[in-house]
Amino acid sequence: MQISEFIQQLPKVELHLHIEGTLEPEMKFTLAERNGIELPHKSAAEVRASYDFTDLSSFLTAYYDGMSVLRTAEDFYDLALAYLRKAAGQNVRYAGIFFDPQAHTSRGVTFDTVISGLRRAQLQAEQQLGIRSALIMCFLRDFQAEYAMATLLESLPYKQWIIGVGLDSDETGNPPAKFAAVYARARQEGYLLTMHCDVDIENSAEHIRQAVEDIGVARIDHGTNVIENPELVEVLVERGLGLTSCPISNTWVSDGSKVGLVKELVGRGVKVCVNSDDPAYFGGYIADNFQLVADEGQVDNSFLAQLSRNAVDISWAPLALKAELRAEIDALFK
Numbered sequence: 001m002q003i004s005e006f007i008q009q010l011p012k013v014e015l016h017l018h019i020e021g022t023l024e025p026e027m028k029f030t031l032a033e034r035n036g037i038e039l040p041h042k043s044a045a046e047v048r049a050s051y052d053f054t055d056l057s058s059f060l061t062a063y064y065d066g067m068s069v070l071r072t073a074e075d076f077y078d079l080a081l082a083y084l085r086k087a088a089g090q091n092v093r094y095a096g097i098f099f100d101p102q103a104h105t106s107r108g109v110t111f112d113t114v115i116s117g118l119r120r121a122q123l124q125a126e127q128q129l130g131i132r133s134a135l136i137m138c139f140l141r142d143f144q145a146e147y148a149m150a151t152l153l154e155s156l157p158y159k160q161w162i163i164g165v166g167l168d169s170d171e172t173g174n175p176p177a178k179f180a181a182v183y184a185r186a187r188q189e190g191y192l193l194t195m196h197c198d199v200d201i202e203n204s205a206e207h208i209r210q211a212v213e214d215i216g217v218a219r220i221d222h223g224t225n226v227i228e229n230p231e232l233v234e235v236l237v238e239r240g241l242g243l244t245s246c247p248i249s250n251t252w253v254s255d256g257s258k259v260g261l262v263k264e265l266v267g268r269g270v271k272v273c274v275n276s277d278d279p280a281y282f283g284g285y286i287a288d289n290f291q292l293v294a295d296e297g298q299v300d301n302s303f304l305a306q307l308s309r310n311a312v313d314i315s316w317a318p319l320a321l322k323a324e325l326r327a328e329i330d331a332l333f334k
């Protein structure tokens, strides 16, 4: 079987996907028109041509600018349904979906508007496309911890719709420790815990140590700089604490895809998986990320299947679904 066909057939789980990062330029124009917003660019092609990220911060500028067209619950519904359709088409069976409520509440869009639109898309996609998903609420780490705490409290009436919390946005100077109290409260409230430790940030390895040892997260988003601390790599292995790596994203915000590190860490027993992060900005959904691992890493189908098993293992999907997916992945080799 061709590797691209194997990737298509492989049952997949996506765990690092920002729903706002799935806003394709075409949809940006549609929503801008619907909401009476003038855009500085004339066409989707022009928007795409303007993407020239060299680091996390230059990406984030475009990312926050893009989402200004998201205003109504219908906008969030359309956005999420378009992603779930695409993901289901690539045989993603379960997605943990990040959303950034503060990026919306800070510009006057209510928490309820955001989550009710996303929720409606999730239910429809599950019923009509068979793709399961769960929402993970991210705090913006470049805002004050008090604002994150207020957002956590604001989320409590919607707790049944949110499986866990994450931490994203500009990491430089915003270590995990800044959010220790917010994470302690989130844990108390029953949320599961993850956070970004972005690639090649100042003090990356120390941030990963804080996330693991001081905060006690269940997994880490990106996090491949753990390679700099072999003892911490051992801790990840012992605790089954996985990493959600995003190869195409890495090529835009750091030097290279880090596929070599993914291979190295998987070889040492770390549960690393592959994800698309912000596919509308970085130009590739999950299958494209698997393909990059195959091309650059010169790995075989069994390695790609291992990445998918790792995603199942470290996901927060229902246990019955996890068992079903493991059996389906194994069956590909029969």
Ligand code: HPA
Residues within 6 Å of the ligand: 018, 021, 056, 063, 168, 169, 170, 196, 198, 249, 277, 278
């Ligand atoms: N890192 C930090 N912030 C983000 C990311 C990311 O990968 N994607 C969207 N916001």
Ligand code: ZN
Residues within 6 Å of the ligand: 016, 018, 168, 196, 221, 277
């Ligand atoms: Zn991310």
